[in-house]
Amino acid sequence: MGRQTYLLRKNGRYHFRRRFSFGSDNRQPIMVALGTADPADARRIVNRLAVRWDAITMQVEQSIERGTLTLDEQRALFRQGLEHELADATRHVTAPRRPDIDEAAFSKVAVAAYTIVGSVPHDTAELSPEIIEDHIDDTWTDSERRLLMNMLRLYITPMTVSRSDAVDALEALGTPINDATATEARWSLIRGRIEAQKRAPLVDHPLFADRDVPGLRLLEDDLVQQARHVTPLRPAAGNLAPALPTAEPSSSAGNGYFARSTTIRFSDQIDAVLATMVLNKKYAPDNGQRRRILETFAWITHDKALSDYGPEDRIAFVKAMTDIPNTIRFGKLGKSGPMKMPFDATAFGAPTSDTLRSGRTINRDLIILAAAEEVLHETHWRPRYGGDKVLSFLKSWTKIEDDFANPKRVPWTPAHLRTMYSLPLWQGGGGANNRIKPFPATKVFQDAAYWLPLFGTYMGVAREEGAGFEIADFNFECEVPYVLVQANMTRSKDGGITKGGLKRKARHRVMPLHPQLLRLGIQRYVEAIEAEGHSMVYKAIDHVGFYR
Numbered sequence: 001m002g003r004q005t006y007l008l009r010k011n012g013r014y015h016f017r018r019r020f021s022f023g024s025d026n027r028q029p030i031m032v033a034l035g036t037a038d039p040a041d042a043r044r045i046v047n048r049l050a051v052r053w054d055a056i057t058m059q060v061e062q063s064i065e066r067g068t069l070t071l072d073e074q075r076a077l078f079r080q081g082l083e084h085e086l087a088d089a090t091r092h093v094t095a096p097r098r099p100d101i102d103e104a105a106f107s108k109v110a111v112a113a114y115t116i117v118g119s120v121p122h123d124t125a126e127l128s129p130e131i132i133e134d135h136i137d138d139t140w141t142d143s144e145r146r147l148l149m150n151m152l153r154l155y156i157t158p159m160t161v162s163r164s165d166a167v168d169a170l171e172a173l174g175t176p177i178n179d180a181t182a183t184e185a186r187w188s189l190i191r192g193r194i195e196a197q198k199r200a201p202l203v204d205h206p207l208f209a210d211r212d213v214p215g216l217r218l219l220e221d222d223l224v225q226q227a228r229h230v231t232p233l234r235p236a237a238g239n240l241a242p243a244l245p246t247a248e249p250s251s252s253a254g255n256g257y258f259a260r261s262t263t264i265r266f267s268d269q270i271d272a273v274l275a276t277m278v279l280n281k282k283y284a285p286d287n288g289q290r291r292r293i294l295e296t297f298a299w300i301t302h303d304k305a306l307s308d309y310g311p312e313d314r315i316a317f318v319k320a321m322t323d324i325p326n327t328i329r330f331g332k333l334g335k336s337g338p339m340k341m342p343f344d345a346t347a348f349g350a351p352t353s354d355t356l357r358s359g360r361t362i363n364r365d366l367i368i369l370a371a372a373e374e375v376l377h378e379t380h381w382r383p384r385y386g387g388d389k390v391l392s393f394l395k396s397w398t399k400i401e402d403d404f405a406n407p408k409r410v411p412w413t414p415a416h417l418r419t420m421y422s423l424p425l426w427q428g429g430g431g432a433n434n435r436i437k438p439f440p441a442t443k444v445f446q447d448a449a450y451w452l453p454l455f456g457t458y459m460g461v462a463r464e465e466g467a468g469f470e471i472a473d474f475n476f477e478c479e480v481p482y483v484l485v486q487a488n489m490t491r492s493k494d495g496g497i498t499k500g501g502l503k504r505k506a507r508h509r510v511m512p513l514h515p516q517l518l519r520l521g522i523q524r525y526v527e528a529i530e531a532e533g534h535s536m537v538y539k540a541i542d543h544v545g546f547y548r
Helices: 039-064 071-089 103-118 129-133 142-154 163-173 179-204 221-228 267-279 289-300 311-323 359-376 414-420 448-459 463-467 515-520 522-531
Strands: 007-010 013-019 029-033 482-485 509-512
Touching (some): 007 039, 289 359, 515 522
């Protein structure tokens, strides 16, 4: 028979002996008399005492053991839940065919679902209507309520994040495991999933769009903060500047968005902003478009003092540009056109389906305004709280889905091209203004009007790229004749001081000349223009793209 280590025989009687030193350096044994001299009874009693001893020891250890998570442990569990849920919440973005869903509404419902399951134990068999109603309000639509019920029944249940998941996560961190830490760990994992659902609608924001794995960028807290743009509370209504084209000193100097007050108007900084964008931000010289956008913003927002601007002005600008028909020509701020007078939203009438301003146009304006805000952020628009931008124009940027059914953007088919190239301009017509009319003595004139559409059709060059070709860009003395699309003086936008014409560096490319262009005589045309002593391929087009 094996020796019972807890059993001690002394003076013919049996005793139970264990060492108890939890939380103490005292290793003296504790001895309990069993009151028997029978070895069989002694072994039975000592076995029961040993089990009871171990149970009490575990209870004591648990009562003294840490029952909360450290900040590092909370963060690790939160990030674990965030990463897990972001992978699922953004998976549809990179799907072969992205589903058309209202991501903001889906996120709202998913956040509520995770909040509900996080408020009950993991083994809850059924969620009562009272629990669900506690987490929604009267603003919820019937469709959102139905989606929430289906989500709680099929997708997000109390067991979605179970106690076992929490225990496994705690073991990986080396954290004490007990009811308190397991409960807190489960909620930390759920909090991470809630945050993931809140970040998911940002996937189409310019900071995250067009990434190979959009969800990966959504893990970067700084970028998410920038996209959300958390700003201080709005100034009191009485402190806002009057809606007039005047600039009085801001009366909210100590309570506004910006670090300091100023009487300088937005329009007063347009020249400096445009110059800084070219010098420091590496923008190409302005061709008038950026100035028009900045002047339009100043006009719509009543050209206030810079320190009186806020996010509401960005929203007002987008609304006004949407409401003004795209046929309106704004003119010059304070000099001509509608911008000669103070802005009046009722003066233009409602746009029709044909005159509604494109979302791409508004996005372009917002990008230019965001670049201007980047410049002013260093001076007049430095925020009073934190480092985030106040107006944050990119928050109103929207993703535009291509509508291939839109007749304005239907791709041309071979039938369309055959119809166009059957016109007298390419088949032969009269001279001067009769080139597009049938004429008895047909003759084909090769110039920019003839070649530019052909370059676009056969080589896919942009209008400005094709119109800016120089003689030096063509090379026919090789096995495969080609043309260089590169910056040159013909495309210069500053009067021939620096080369220009490329929208971005990636547009610099070498393009083989299509055999059809060679058959039509592009080489003979270029050589003839060179023989006349011209450097530009199309001598009838000036540097801004118009016929002389």
